[in-house]
Structures are given as C-alpha cells and as structure tokens.
Amino acid sequence: MSRLPVKKTYKLFIGGAFPRSESGRTYEAEGQNVARASRKDVRDAVRAARGALPKWAGMTAYNRGQILYRLAEMIEARTAEFAELCSGRPEVERSVDRIVWYAGWADKLAQVLGSSNPVAGPYFNFTVPEPTGVVAVIAPDEPPLLGLVSRVLPALTGGNVVVAVASETRPLAAIELAEALATSDVPGGAVNLLTGRRGELAPWLASHMDVNALDLTGADGDSPDLERAAADNVKRVVHGDPDAQSPWDIASFLELKTVWHPVGQ
C-alpha cells in the first residue's frame, strides 16, 4: 500500500509566522491553491516590518553578513526542493551564490559608499550610509526565485526590512524561501512575503505612509500609477534589474547621513 503524501498548505509569511490570508481567499498558481493576500495583510506585513527594523538595522554589519550567509546555507541544503519550483538547479545555485555575495557586502558598504569630508573649517565631518527603513518590493514574475532574491537581498543587506510581493504566476519558490528564512537567523518581520494578485497588492504598498522605498522591478505597466502614489510620502522609487548583482543596488535603498563636530581642545 502506497503512503499518502502530506501536502503543503501555501500560506503567507508575515512577522516570522505563516498566516493564511486574512481575506480567507486563495488563488490557483502552479496547480496549487496559494494564499491571496489582501489589503489587511499588506498592512500587517508593513507593521511587522517596521517592528523588526530596529533589531535588524541595529545589528552589527558583521552579524548581518553572517546571518545572510547562514540563509545561503539553508537554501543550499534545500536545493532539490527549490529546483522544482523555479527553472532548475542552476537558478537555485545562482541564487545561493548571490546571497553569499551580498552577505559579504554587509560590512564593506560603509567603506565604499561613505566618506570623510575635508570641510574648510575646524570640523570633523563624515558621511555614513544607513537603511532607509521599510522597503516594498514588487518582485518580477520571472525568474521566480532569482528575481526575488535579486531584489530583496540588496535592500536587506543594507539593514532595511522588506515586504515583498512574490511572482504572481510562480509564487511557490517565494514560499519555499520563506521557509528557509524562518529557519535562518533573519529576525521575524525583517522579510515578509506576500502571495496574491500583484494588481491588488501593489497599490496599497505604493501609497502606504509607513513604507520608505518602493522597488517596482516587477510592476511592468502599472509603474506610473504606483510611482504617483509613492509621491504621497516621497518614497524612493527603484526600477531594478531582475538579475542585478551590484553594490549600487544596495545603495539605492540607503540614506546618507552626514555628521559634523567641531575640532577643539
């Protein structure tokens, strides 16, 4: 007698937990019923992200780097599962390598992006990069894993917290990623993953007054409306590349802070 497999229920990832959508709705993708997040779920995710910001941003950069590296380890260990949910093994390996690459950036950013400034006066003056805060990511549909990783990691590496809307057509890789995140040391709430209809979710993220930056890489034709909504609180709007790997992508989610102090006896 063959064993009956235990099937997975596909849920959202908010605040480190796996809730069903508050709306109780699902939609069909990749032959599965996947949670269809609502406006309320968006709000919960933003709140969870904001709550996690002090913890994630307050860690040492060295610590953040190690935690991201650990995330790569978690994904590597699940390569076979991930491979079935994206274009295959090479996409998983590239995603893992990309996370390792970003992990190594965490404690080098300030040296590459910051400066000490030779002002004309008796002052010590320096500029440091800091996270902008809550970053909303509209992930591209393809590639389902690498595209999400390529947009979430630059924001996360710089100390930001993220609310990401997964690929609408192929959301299962994002849910698998949530499971890897949940077993890593990334604090609950630092990354929140929503599945559902992009057209329903993106406008709420774009207009949310507690979101600081908006990555519209996966937004396609909806971009102008979303950008307009983003102006309500002067969000930083980013149009990235679904396959980018660059410190300048990290920089697009960073603020620069300049500090002055007199030099004297």
Next chain:
Amino acid sequence: MTELERKQERAPVPSDWTYAPAPEARDIVTLREQYGHFVGGEWLEPKETYTTISPATEEPLAEVGQATPEEVAAAVDAARSAYENGWSEIAPSERAKYLFRIARILQERSREFAVLESLNGGKPIKESRDVDLPLSAAHFFYYAGWADKLEYAFPNQRPRPLGVAGQIIPWNFPLLMLAWKIAPALAAGNTVVLKPAETTPLSALLFCDVLRQAELPPGVVNIVTGDGRTGAEIVKSGGVDKVAFTGSTDVGKAIQRELAGSGKKLTLELGGKAANIIFDDAALDQAVEGIINGIYFNQGHVCCAGSRLLVQESIYEPVVDKLKRRLTTLRVGDPLDKNTDVGAINSKQQLEKIQQLVASGAEEGAEIYQPPCRLPEKGYWFAPTVFTNVAQSYRIAQEEIFGPVLSILTFRTPEEAVEKANNTPYGLSAGVWTEKGSRILWMAERLRAGVVWANTYNRFDPSSPFGGYKESGFGREGGRHGLEPYLRLT
C-alpha cells in the same frame, strides 16, 4: 506695536544706546530696468514681465520675465543643442576650467553679488557676504576639480552625463542654491535650464554676466525667470532628462507625481522641522549661540533650521532665560546694514504664512515671547519669536514655519529626545549639544536626518553631502555623492 512698546520697559538693554547705522554701499550694483531670459547665451526679450522688489522697503528693483511655455521650450532647446553640439564632447579637463573660471569671477565680484542678494532677498549683508558668496564660489571650485575625475568617483560605473538638467531653486539662498545646482550638473557634463525663485531672480540674472565673462559656450546654462507656472513647464518638458528641485514638500510631491512613469531622474530637497537637542551637560552659552544661529540665521528661511528646540528638563529654565536675554540683543532691520542680525522676511506671502502659524501657536495654547524691537514701517518684517509650553501636536511643532520662530519642548531621557526629534514626517537635519562624546554618536546614529550637527549648527561645505530622509526629499547635494544625481552609471 503697543505690546512691544510695553515690553520694552523691562528690556535688559540699556535704553540710552544710540545706534549709528553702518550701511554697505549699494552703488556697487547696477541694475537694469528690465531683464529677459538668458537663452542660448543671448537675452531673450520677455513676452510677459513682473516687478521684483526689495522686501525690506517694497521698492521696485526691476522688471523681470514671466517665462511662457514657448520661452521655456526655447531654453530647453538651447540646452539640448548645446549638449549635443559640443558640451558633452568637450574634454573634461576643459570643462573643469570653465568651472574654475566661474568660481574665480564669483570671488572677484562677491561684494556686488552680496549686496544684490541682500537687496533682492532681504537677508543681512553680513550673511550674504560671509556665507552665501564664499560658499557659492567654493561650490564651483570644488566641483570644477571633479569634472575630469569622475571615473575615480564612480569606479567601474562608466559615469556619463544625463543630458539636459531642469533645475528649480528657492528664494532663501538664491545664488548658493544656483551654485549647488549648476556646479555638479556642469561638472558631470550636462547642460542646464534653471529657474530662480519668483521673488529673488536678480542674482541668477547677474550670474549670466559671469557666464559670459567665463566664456562658457552659449546654451550650456540657460536661465528663465517666472513663478510656479514656469517651473511646471520645465518639469513637464519632454526635452529635460533630469529634474532637480529645492523647495516645499508640497511642490516636491507634485513634481514627483508629475514625473511618475517618465523615467526622468529626480532629486528633491524639501522642507524640514529640525530638532536642536540640548542636554544638561552641554556648554550652555555655546549652545545658546547655536540655537540662535540655528533658527534666526537668514530669518529662519532655512530648510534645515533648528525650529524645534528640545531642552533637557533639568536645564529648561536657565536655557530659556539665556535665550530670551540673547534675543534682546538681536538687531532686526536694514539688510544692507553691516550690523544687522535679522533682515526682512522675503515676501508678503511668506510673512502672512508666518503670521498665520504664529497665531495658531498662541491659539493652541503656547506662550509667545518676542523681544522688544522696533520693526521698520515699510517692508516685510517679523520679530524673532520664541514659543514655550509647546505640545508636540501643535502646528508650530509639526509644520515648517520657515521664519524666525522657535518652538521649545522638553525631554528627560536621550530615548525621549530621539523619539520627539524623529516625530515628524521630515528628516533633513538635527542638532545635538552635549559634552559626552559617546552620547553624540549614540544620538547621531538614531536621529533620522540627513545632516546631524553636534555642538554646532547650520554649517555647510561643498565637500559635505546635504539632503534629507523621509519627506525632506532624496538625493544629496555636495561632496562626491552630489555628482551621482547628474550621472548615468553603468
């Protein structure tokens, strides 16, 4: 006035001091009766004009153009053609030399510009002479040196110019904001269409003369004057590749909306409501000077002004006493007088906005203090003002007043200071006063602001990046970081 007269009776200032005015010579400035738009290196006869005045006397100074959509289009075309026919091809080292020339000419003509700046804008001559002009020249000098070193500023990123930059600047530092905009744009290899503020166009128009002296190729910098309608035309123009705006948060948001989906690069330097935080171990007299400089510098017409004073509860009384005493020594009056500390409010409209917000402060329950001072009869004036008993929810603690008005709040712990300081949609600047070094760094880390001044305030330098967090805008001006908004990278 009667209330001020009454207060004068208990003023701690000796009443028998007679004051001898020390006016700066105005005749160093020669104004024309009418100015057009500077397009393609020529003066374009304006189709419509308006009168620009001195806010200190309401005296008309000149007729200037109110640029129409056609005139803006002509300026954008001139900038495009200058970009395509030479400027983007010119050797970067030669581009640098033009900027060095501009810096040198500004230094040489600085007195003339300083007088004009005070005349048209109302700011004290000692500020335009000692702050606006030296910093404007320094800004050009600083960015001149970057023009042929961009690949070192952005290694592996193939820095290239964007094309035509549309730039819209405010009236609080007319020439300095022009320098902040034009210097990095040209250093990066762009051409420019710039609109000075409606109330302060004259220094930008005199700057066109500097451009000619420097023999900058025609069309590389074009100046059109006018009100918000002209600015909106620049923003909308299909020929503009990049928009840089300094001004109010409301207009900044409107520009961001307008540019949605256009793919144009945008930088915004918007409003602020900075907290200036005084701990009980601070050097009080220095801190009081910093508070005064923080809010009364340039009549408080400063986006990074320290308009909210957060005083640690244990030193509230001595700080407020010292501050009130210091206020009585501020000299309010003729911007061209070399002893003037606080000049004229820039415009009638701004004066009305200040009056309205100050009235709301009194209405909501704050206690107002103004030192005894006689304000000139003509022109736009507002006495330096301090509000005590201010709650965080009051409009005077939330909204940018952009005038010489300080709201005082208190705190007990560093955590509370941080929370109150950050409790605004803005995030441009902040000040911290304490003798404890570790606390300065702890505070600096937590204040959500683009510039943190510790044991100082309102310092600026071309090598020091300036710009906001949150609704104070995005992008930086100054330093290596200030080049990035004007470059296409990788």
